[in-house]
Amino acid sequence: MLSNFYLAYTQCKDVAEYMKIDTASIIGLEEDVIQNCGYNTLNNLDTARDIIVVPRRILHVNGKNIDECLALAGKTVVGCAPLDTSSARRLAKVGKVLTVVLNPKSYRYVNESQINFMVQSPKPKYIEVHLYPFVLRIFSEDINIDVEKELYLMSNVVEYALKKDVGVVPSAAGPELKKTLLVAHMDLILYALGFSKRERRLMLELYPVDLLRRWLSS
Amino acid sequence: MDVESFISWGALILSILSMAILAFTLPRIHKQVRQLIEEFAISMLTRRKYRRVKRYILVKFLCIDEEDYNVLSNRIKSSIYSFLGHMLRHKCSIEVISYKQASRRAIIRVRGEAICVTYTLLALSMQHLKNELGSCIAIPIRTSGLISRLRRKYLKA
Numbered sequence: 001m002l003s004n005f006y007l008a009y010t011q012c013k014d015v016a017e018y019m020k021i022d023t024a025s026i027i028g029l030e031e032d033v034i035q036n037c038g039y040n041t042l043n044n045l046d047t048a049r050d051i052i053v054v055p056r057r058i059l060h061v062n063g064k065n066i067d068e069c070l071a072l073a074g075k076t077v078v079g080c081a082p083l084d085t086s087s088a089r090r091l092a093k094v095g096k097v098l099t100v101v102l103n104p105k106s107y108r109y110v111n112e113s114q115i116n117f118m119v120q121s122p123k124p125k126y127i128e129v130h131l132y133p134f135v136l137r138i139f140s141e142d143i144n145i146d147v148e149k150e151l152y153l154m155s156n157v158v159e160y161a162l163k164k165d166v167g168v169v170p171s172a173a174g175p176e177l178k179k180t181l182l183v184a185h186m187d188l189i190l191y192a193l194g195f196s197k198r199e200r201r202l203m204l205e206l207y208p209v210d211l212l213r214r215w216l217s218s
Numbered sequence: 219m220d221v222e223s224f225i226s227w228g229a230l231i232l233s234i235l236s237m238a239i240l241a242f243t244l245p246r247i248h249k250q251v252r253q254l255i256e257e258f259a260i261s262m263l264t265r266r267k268y269r270r271v272k273r274y275i276l277v278k279f280l281c282i283d284e285e286d287y288n289v290l291s292n293r294i295k296s297s298i299y300s301f302l303g304h305m306l307r308h309k310c311s312i313e314v315i316s317y318k319q320a321s322r323r324a325i326i327r328v329r330g331e332a333i334c335v336t337y338t339l340l341a342l343s344m345q346h347l348k349n350e351l352g353s354c355i356a357i358p359i360r361t362s363g364l365i366s367r368l369r370r371k372y373l374k375a
Contacts, residue, residue, distance in 0.1 A: 021355070132347075136347065139348050179347055181347075188340060188358065189340070192336055192340050
């Protein structure tokens with residue numbers, strides 16, 4: 001069961017078109033978008049397969065607003081991107097089902113030490129890698145952005161997490177259909193980063209289902 | 219000491235000596251042989267500098283409505299080459315060799331070093347983010363070394 005655990009779409013027509021063209025069976029959408037589109041509209045879409053739509057919220061957290069992120073953990077599959085070390089450590093220790101978002105803003109704090117803390121967590125934690133912001137950095141005109149370093153650190157963290165059996169869930173996080181990454185694209189990007197077929201299957205199929213199962217049972 | 223034991227001791231000492239001489243001279247012999255190979259350019263015959271591979275990629279385009287094969291081919295090639303850049307262009311050759319408009323599927327041939335295939339797949343996956351090909355999303359479906367396999371399984375379906 002392939003998954004694309006977060007699509008940052010805002011338009012219903014983008015969601016409908018995405019469901020037709022991609023092979024993902026688990027799709028994460030912002031809670032507001034699901035409400036705007038309506039559950040019935042999403043269920044009645046003419047697709048050849050059953051699709052599970054997961055309500056998501058993604059927040060960037062620091063010491064001030066971390067409680068807001070934790071409070072949402074039961075209602076939606078919340079993803080918290082830490083912007084300082086203390087928030088990252090607290091996210092690792094909290095006993096709720098949530099994902100720690102790894103993107104270009106948070107990669108400094110979601111490192112190997114953070115994985116070590118996440119291993120000791122009372123409930124399993126997941127790293128959610130937002131690929132679109134990383135890929136977007138490649139096209140940036142700013143020559144001061146060290147894309148190679150960011151991608152290297154990102155793939156190192158993912159590799160270490162897989163080694164420690166911390167769940168890794170790659171997501172597209174594209175803002176619209178024209179700038180989306182399909183499951184096939186994510187698979188290729190992970191392949192280019194050096195992940196084996198088994199690791200890619202783990203990330204794209206097994207861990208998302210595991211995360212969903214744990215969230216539903218929490 | 220009788221004659222037989224004298225001969226056996228002598229043979230043993232000789233064999234140990236020959237092994238020591240061989241161990242001492244082996245690196246020099248190896249170096250000399252390598253120099254000779256380089257000198258006579260035998261390496262050019264025995265091993266290649268780089269291995270040239272040929273792969274066929276089946277791609278589905280989601281929004282191309284071009285009917286003219288040449289226009290389509292040029293658009294795809296220019297999009298991929300702009301991603302690969304000047305440095306990789308002399309290493310990788312891209313060619314659109316087949317296109318079925320009804321299913322919007324095309325077969326792209328990649329020739330060059332093995333890394334060209336990976337880069338081409340990446341370029342196809344990311345080109346729509348940079349508004350190449352008019353934001354058309356390309357989905358690489360399958361990569362194969364045999365074009366007949368792709369034609370039989372996918373283009374004729």
